[in-house]
Amino acid sequence: MLQDFTRSYAETLDKSDALARYREEFYLPQDGIYMDGNSLGLLSKRAEQTLLESLQDWKELGIDGWMSGRHPWFNLSEELAGLNAPLIGARAEEVMVTGSTTVNLHQLVASFYKPEGKKTKILADTLTFPSDIYALKSQLELRGLNPEDHLVQVESPDGRYLREDDIIAAMTDEIALIVLPTVLYRSGQILDMARLAKAAHERDILIGFDACHSVGAIPHAFHDWGVDFAYWCNYKHLNGGPGSVGGLFVHERHFGTTPGLAGWFGSRKDKQFDMDHTMTPADHAGAFQIGTPHVLSLAPQLGALEMFNEVGMEAIREKSLALTTYLMDLVETVLAPYGFVLGSPRDEAARGAHLSLEHPEAARICKALKQHRVIPDFRAPNIIRLAPVALYNTFTDVYDVVQILKTIMDDKEYEAFVNVREVVA
Ligand SMILES: Cc1ncc(COP(=O)(O)O)c(C=O)c1O
Numbered sequence: 379m380l381q382d383f384t385r386s387y388a389e390t391l392d393k394s395d396a397l398a399r400y401r402e403e404f405y406l407p408q409d410g411i412y413m414d415g416n417s418l419g420l421l422s423k424r425a426e427q428t429l430l431e432s433l434q435d436w437k438e439l440g441i442d443g444w445m446s447g448r449h450p451w452f453n454l455s456e457e458l459a460g461l462n463a464p465l466i467g468a469r470a471e472e473v474m475v476t477g478s479t480t481v482n483l484h485q486l487v488a489s490f491y492k493p494e495g496k497k498t499k500i501l502a503d504t505l506t507f508p509s510d511i512y513a514l515k516s517q518l519e520l521r522g523l524n525p526e527d528h529l530v531q532v533e534s535p536d537g538r539y540l541r542e543d544d545i546i547a548a549m550t551d552e553i554a555l556i557v558l559p560t561v562l563y564r565s566g567q568i569l570d571m572a573r574l575a576k577a578a579h580e581r582d583i584l585i586g587f588d589a590c591h592s593v594g595a596i597p598h599a600f601h602d603w604g605v606d607f608a609y610w611c612n613y614k615h616l617n618g619g620p621g622s623v624g625g626l627f628v629h630e631r632h633f634g635t636t637p638g639l640a641g642w643f644g645s646r647k648d649k650q651f652d653m654d655h656t657m658t659p660a661d662h663a664g665a666f667q668i669g670t671p672h673v674l675s676l677a678p679q680l681g682a683l684e685m686f687n688e689v690g691m692e693a694i695r696e697k698s699l700a701l702t703t704y705l706m707d708l709v710e711t712v713l714a715p716y717g718f719v720l721g722s723p724r725d726e727a728a729r730g731a732h733l734s735l736e737h738p739e740a741a742r743i744c745k746a747l748k749q750h751r752v753i754p755d756f757r758a759p760n761i762i763r764l765a766p767v768a769l770y771n772t773f774t775d776v777y778d779v780v781q782i783l784k785t786i787m788d789d790k791e792y793e794a795f796v797n798v799r800e801v802v803a
């Protein structure tokens with residue numbers, strides 16, 4: 379446990395930080411501390427550059443940008459898949475940068491959910507992000523199945539964490555497909571994906587993961603773990619920009635599966651412009667693309683992902699854990715008298731890259747933080763989420779945020795606000 383609570387100790391940690399120089403590559407909020415990179419990552423100069431290059435290509439080349447741009451648009455999704463693959467432990471052909479999180483989930487469920495005989499149910503959990511549940515329910519309804527009977531949601535014993543034992547116990551012979559988060563969006567708990575994939579396959583069930591809160595935050599080995607599919611967004615830890623194009627992974631053992639939602643960009647590249655009414659799908663994860671890629675929402679990823687490949691996920695994870703451990707230590711000591719409850723795992727193996735601080739006044743404490751130019755986010759009913767990001771936050775940021783929280787609590791500054799969330803929290 380931490381012994382030194384001085385700011386100069388935080389500065390010492392920053393001086394020995396091997397990733398410190400990356401901070402200068404980002405546009406940081408002026409006079410503020412950004413702690414929300416798990417919701418929307420910041421713009422980097424490299425991402426700005428690659429976006430501007432694609433605009434320039436459009437300006438100069440028009441339609442020829444598809445084949446003659448600096449990064450030809452026709453292959454941009456594939457090029458970015460190559461940059462995403464090492465971050466999730468996959469082969470490049472198993473990845474595609476396409477769609478969005480929710481759209482990719484629809485595509486993957488449409489492709490891999492094959493109710494048959496007794497095996498007709500989908501297993502998810504009660505803590506996952508709502509969009510996933512909306513998508514799963516609508517997929518069931520499209521097949522004429524009632525979500526009340528066909529969607530099974532594993533309960534959490536405490537509203538924060540899921541137990542792998544409970545999930546495995548719910549893998550009955552009625553389950554056809556499992557969809558779970560890699561990292562829970564509130565508590566930041568990491569599920570043991572290798573164990574869950576093994577248990578699912580022993581029971582002849584397919585398993586897919588929502589990796590929104592883990593991609594760019596922790597290393598993965600989706601291929602070696604045998605995960606059937608995964609999907610994620612590139613706008614959080616990967617800093618691809620608001621609404622940036624998402625990603626999907628399909629294990630190579632499933633290559634050749636007919637896409638549930640077909641479209642011409644899922645074609646084999648050499649066949650696509652034959653304009654044949656019989657589709658020839660790509661023989662890799664590219665088959666799950668649907669329509670024309672959103673080039674301007676892909677382009678920033680070229681610059682953004684370059685940094686991740688340069689640094690490597692191991693180094694990012696090492697710094698991320700050091701930052702969250704430091705934040706936990708400060709919260710448990712400096713903020714001990716104020717009624718905060720740490721709603722994230724202490725255990726490093728189960729801890730993602732953001733922390734959840736629970737407090738009955740959380741909504742208005744977030745407003746008071748914003749008045750101090752600290753950017754957290756609030757998740758109902760009582761969570762302040764803080765994400766110190768390895769590439770651009772410092773130990774001093776963490777120290778300062780905790781001191782600001784102490785001031786807010788000491789002076790009851792939060793009482794100046796109403797304890798309800800903003801429209802976008
Ligand atoms: C875990 C998780 N799943 C799904 C979503 C929805 O993603 P999108 O709006 O990009 O479809 C989000 C965030 O918005 C998320 O955090």
Ligand SMILES: Nc1ccccc1C(=O)C[C@H](N)C(=O)O
Binds near residue numbers: 417563802
């Ligand atoms: N896409 C967004 C658009 C607007 C505001 C937030 C989001 C988020 O991504 C929130 C995030 N998924 C979360 O874990 O809460």
